[in-house]
Amino acid sequence: MVQQPSACSDGPLIPRDRSVHPVAYDPDYKTSVTRSPSLPLLAMESTITEETGPVFGHNCIGPLDNNLIVNFTGGGAPAVGERILVHGRVLDENARPVPNTLVEIWQANAGGRYRHIKDTYFAPLDPNFGGCGRTLTDAEGRYQFLTVRPGAYPWPNRGNDWRPMHIHFSIFGTAFGQRLISQMYFEGDPLIARCPIVATVKDRGRIDQLVAPLDFAHSRPHDFLAYKFDIVLRGRRQTLFDNKPEGM
Numbered sequence: 001m002v003q004q005p006s007a008c009s010d011g012p013l014i015p016r017d018r019s020v021h022p023v024a025y026d027p028d029y030k031t032s033v034t035r036s037p038s039l040p041l042l043a044m045e046s047t048i049t050e051e052t053g054p055v056f057g058h059n060c061i062g063p064l065d066n067n068l069i070v071n072f073t074g075g076g077a078p079a080v081g082e083r084i085l086v087h088g089r090v091l092d093e094n095a096r097p098v099p100n101t102l103v104e105i106w107q108a109n110a111g112g113r114y115r116h117i118k119d120t121y122f123a124p125l126d127p128n129f130g131g132c133g134r135t136l137t138d139a140e141g142r143y144q145f146l147t148v149r150p151g152a153y154p155w156p157n158r159g160n161d162w163r164p165m166h167i168h169f170s171i172f173g174t175a176f177g178q179r180l181i182s183q184m185y186f187e188g189d190p191l192i193a194r195c196p197i198v199a200t201v202k203d204r205g206r207i208d209q210l211v212a213p214l215d216f217a218h219s220r221p222h223d224f225l226a227y228k229f230d231i232v233l234r235g236r237r238q239t240l241f242d243n244k245p246e247g248m
Contacts, residue, residue: 015043031157058136079148089142090141110129149186157196165189169231171231187212
């Protein structure tokens with residue numbers, strides 16, 4: 001177990017501006033109707049526990065954990081699909097890099113199906129794709145994952161709703177108060193504008209923060225395209241939560 005230094009040693013966490021986050025209640029996103037709070041939220045100051053945790057074993061990360069093309073094959077064939085590199089930096093609310101922090105992702109396979117017992121979409125499972133990975137940021141807050149482009153898939157919301165291609169992210173930060181779970185979308189996907197979950201973000205500029213642009217400079221010829229996705233933990237430029245308006 002490695003004790004990580006607190007990112008908040010120079011003061012408490014800056015309160016979130018909840019007005020810019022997704023609305024909790026949106027009739028076009030059916031499950032938000034029953035899940036949204038019915039009473040006003042209470043704002044509380046951060047505690048010492050939220051400002052100094054988490055602590056976890058950094059030596060648990062394996063060398064292939066951030067390579068979703070091969071980390072589930074068991075020595076077999078690589079995962080099926082268009083190979084992509086997703087990379088970026090994790091920054092704190094003052095634009096400082098967040099080093100040595102855990103970044104985890106999970107996603108559907110190239111056909112748009114998750115390896116989950118409740119996913120009954122017609123697309124086949126890829127026996128060589130688990131759909132999840134993890135890594136630690138380096139000294140400059142950089143991370144990267146090699147994976148396949150996830151497929152779009154239908155979901156039971158309204159008559160004919162489809163989720164755009166996306167990858168789920170979880171970032172621990174250096175304090176529980178920085179913990180962030182969000183989604184990354186892909187530049188140019190026409191389904192972004194039609195997704196009721198994306199539409200809970202009412203500011204177009206904020207939606208753009210969740211869309212990774214094509215980064216041709218980091219693409220590798222005859223191998224993969226690259227997408228760059230920087231993540232900000234808390235503060236005015238914070239990456240938005242996955243339809244979670246309140247955060248810590």
